[in-house]
Amino acid sequence: QIPTPERAVTDPKSLTSPVNPDARAVPLADIGASRSLSSAAWSADGKQIFVATNLTGRTNIWRTDTAGSWPVQLTQSDDAQTGLAASADGRYLLFQQDVGGNEYSDIYRVPVNGGVVENLTNTPDRRESDLLVGPSSGLVALVTKLKTQGQSNVAVMDGAGRVRDLTREADPQFSWSPVAWIADGKALIANRVRIDSKVSEIWRIDVASGKSAKLLGKADTVYAATDASADGQWIAVSTDEGSGQIHGGLLEAATGKLRWLKSTPWEQVPASFTRDGRALIFRINADARSTLYRFDLASGAETPLAIPPGVNYLVGSEPRSPDGTMLMLNHSGADSPANLYLYDLAAGTARPATQLAIASLQPAALPKSDVVTYKSFDGTLISAIVTMPANLKRNGSNPAIVLPHGGPTGQAQDGYSRYATAFASRGYVVIQPNFRGSTGYGKAFQDGNVKDLGGADLKDTVAAKHFLVDSGYVDAKRVGIFGGSYGGFMTLMAIGRAPDEFAAAVQWFGIINWRTMYRDQDEELKAYQRSLLGTPESDPQVYDAASPLTYIRAAKAPLLTIQGENDIRVPRGQAQEVHDILKAKGNVVETIFYPAEGHGFQKKENQLDSLTRTVAWFDTYLKPSPVR
Numbered sequence: 185q186i187p188t189p190e191r192a193v194t195d196p197k198s199l200t201s202p203v204n205p206d207a208r209a210v211p212l213a214d215i216g217a218s219r220s221l222s223s224a225a226w227s228a229d230g231k232q233i234f235v236a237t238n239l240t241g242r243t244n245i246w247r248t249d250t251a252g253s254w255p256v257q258l259t260q261s262d263d264a265q266t267g268l269a270a271s272a273d274g275r276y277l278l279f280q281q282d283v284g285g286n287e288y289s290d291i292y293r294v295p296v297n298g299g300v301v302e303n304l305t306n307t308p309d310r311r312e313s314d315l316l317v318g319p320s321s322g323l324v325a326l327v328t329k330l331k332t333q334g335q336s337n338v339a340v341m342d343g344a345g346r347v348r349d350l351t352r353e354a355d356p357q358f359s360w361s362p363v364a365w366i367a368d369g370k371a372l373i374a375n376r377v378r379i380d381s382k383v384s385e386i387w388r389i390d391v392a393s394g395k396s397a398k399l400l401g402k403a404d405t406v407y408a409a410t411d412a413s414a415d416g417q418w419i420a421v422s423t424d425e426g427s428g429q430i431h432g433g434l435l436e437a438a439t440g441k442l443r444w445l446k447s448t449p450w451e452q453v454p455a456s457f458t459r460d461g462r463a464l465i466f467r468i469n470a471d472a473r474s475t476l477y478r479f480d481l482a483s484g485a486e487t488p489l490a491i492p493p494g495v496n497y498l499v500g501s502e503p504r505s506p507d508g509t510m511l512m513l514n515h516s517g518a519d520s521p522a523n524l525y526l527y528d529l530a531a532g533t534a535r536p537a538t539q540l541a542i543a544s545l546q547p548a549a550l551p552k553s554d555v556v557t558y559k560s561f562d563g564t565l566i567s568a569i570v571t572m573p574a575n576l577k578r579n580g581s582n583p584a585i586v587l588p589h590g591g592p593t594g595q596a597q598d599g600y601s602r603y604a605t606a607f608a609s610r611g612y613v614v615i616q617p618n619f620r621g622s623t624g625y626g627k628a629f630q631d632g633n634v635k636d637l638g639g640a641d642l643k644d645t646v647a648a649k650h651f652l653v654d655s656g657y658v659d660a661k662r663v664g665i666f667g668g669s670y671g672g673f674m675t676l677m678a679i680g681r682a683p684d685e686f687a688a689a690v691q692w693f694g695i696i697n698w699r700t701m702y703r704d705q706d707e708e709l710k711a712y713q714r715s716l717l718g719t720p721e722s723d724p725q726v727y728d729a730a731s732p733l734t735y736i737r738a739a740k741a742p743l744l745t746i747q748g749e750n751d752i753r754v755p756r757g758q759a760q761e762v763h764d765i766l767k768a769k770g771n772v773v774e775t776i777f778y779p780a781e782g783h784g785f786q787k788k789e790n791q792l793d794s795l796t797r798t799v800a801w802f803d804t805y806l807k808p809s810p811v812r
């Protein structure tokens with residue numbers, strides 16, 4: 185049994201389908217027409233905000249007055265534009281844009297009042313991303329990564345788009361990212377992080393010379409900086425030292441002394457100092473719900489920010505308004521699609537700055553969620569988010585869908601999910617398990633899948649199905665499984681290793697064969713794969729045991745696969761490989777490829793098409809055929 189934060193086990197019989205005469209299937213076209221919140225930034229004078237969203241079906245940039253106004257479209261492109269940051273002189277909005285989802289973004293700029301868009305970097309073989317605008321010199325810190333390498337470095341870019349690397353990482357398992365400018369723009373605080381995010385160090389880099397000095401770091405330990413106070417006195421840090429759970433504190437730069445926030449069993453991550461330097465905003469992720477708090481440096485008091493519960497986090501590389509009175513944050517809940525909120529620090533109130541969902545997606549019309557806990561095969565506690573349809577009878581006749589998340593270094597959170605909404609409003613009970621390997625439950629739990637992908641984590645996922653069946657609502661023969669990427673891998677593992685558990689399956693850009701993955705994928709993902717499985721040469725048995733390829737011929741469930749042609753993480757060959765094997769065997773399979781899409785579908789028509797096909801697949805194979 186892996187130790188995780190203490191919490192009560194949920195009685196599956198306590199799940200209840202609410203009575204709601206107004207409940208109805210939320211139209212897929214309405215879900216598809218609701219917009220994403222990809223990125224946001226303040227203008228240099230704070231009077232305007234910029235938002236990257238797919239209002240038109242493409243992720244482009246829009247500008248509104250902070251006080252509220254009709255949004256003005258600033259850019260147009262078929263390719264997604266994100267990572268927004270206003271230049272220090274206030275004249276330009278900087279952003280990143282790749283080509284057809286290939287993840288090798290360049291840095292662009294557009295005048296804040298509209299005009300010609302310029303590609304500043306123009307480097308198809310090098311990714312530039314994660315802009316952090318400097319105080320005055322015109323320099324912008326950023327992350328660079330060559331196609332030929334796994335590692336990323338910290339660099340600075342001048343106003344003409346000239347990029348100068350400050351770090352020269354030799355180890356492909358480690359990458360650098362800038363955190364904060366200090367000393368009036370003469371130095372940077374940066375993190376050096378191992379690809380599996382289980383080791384990380386904090387560094388100070390001199391911008392003129394590129395000389396760097398390690399401030400904090402230990403073997404096998406996370407020490408990450410998240411911000412520095414304007415006077416450079418304090419650095420906000422998080423670490424997993426001691427408890428194995430990420431917790432937050434302050435590093436006093438002059439003395440090297442550490443001061444910790446109040447202890448909690450849950451993940452606690454500092455976010456940003458307020459501009460007056462009096463407080464630190466931090467986040468506690470308690471069992472998949474994320475709350476923002478304010479820590480007062482003088483008194484040590486910790487106060488939650490008044491924001492509705494759900495998933496709340498600060499947005500952008502500079503979430504603070506230029507005058508320091510407001511913060512930008514992303515709020516979503518199971519029944520509330522994501523919006524940008526502005527939080528007034530003095531008044532302690534939040535107001536939405538966007539209305540991204542179509543009006544029909546109101547809380548009253550959307551299914552609700554519960555965070556539940558069950559015991560897996562070895563007694564390990566697993567948390568999951570259950571989205572319950574309204575008006576179900578507890579008669580063991582209802583269909584359900586298990587939704588494993590991607591990563592695996594990630595977590596299903598209790599925010600808005602277009603998939604849970606689409607399925608649950610159509611009568612499917614939905615469960616999103618945080619199987620071992622997920623983040624948020626401590627180091628031992630996150631380590632629990634290493635060299636065992638699709639082993640114990642699959643058992644945790646199958647146990648999620650049994651939890652739903654034990655509620656008395658669900659028919660064990662009408663349960664489907666659906667996931668993207670690592671969730672797609674889990675879907676393929678499930679139908680191969682547990683062929684009698686799931687009656688239908690949909691996988692988007694999932695992994696069938698870790699050997700061909702290692703041959704075909706991007707260098708960065710190779711480094712990540714090594715951290716999870718070793719190499720095909722060092723660990724051949726691990727590769728066999730962890731590849732769905734080994735088991736897939738036992739699969740019975742009808743399988744729909746959807747894949748982007750330009751995916752550099754899970755290349756298209758993975759989808760082709762599983763399709764060819766199951767087709768030759770005579771299974772029911774359908775495979776769809778979208779051109780000019782990468783890892784996840786950006787274009788609205790593909791988002792709607794993939795959702796519509798997925799719902800139709802489950803309706804065909806999990807719902808009783810209509811009586812004629």
Ligand SMILES: CSCC[C@H](NC=O)C(=O)N[C@@H](Cc1ccccc1)C(=O)O
Nearest residue numbers: 590591592593594669670709712713753
């Ligand atoms: C850049 S390192 C992180 C990779 C990322 N995982 C996050 O936890 C990721 O893209 N994972 C893919 C699946 C995958 C796993 C191993 C190698 C390639 C792809 C995903 O689930 O999105």
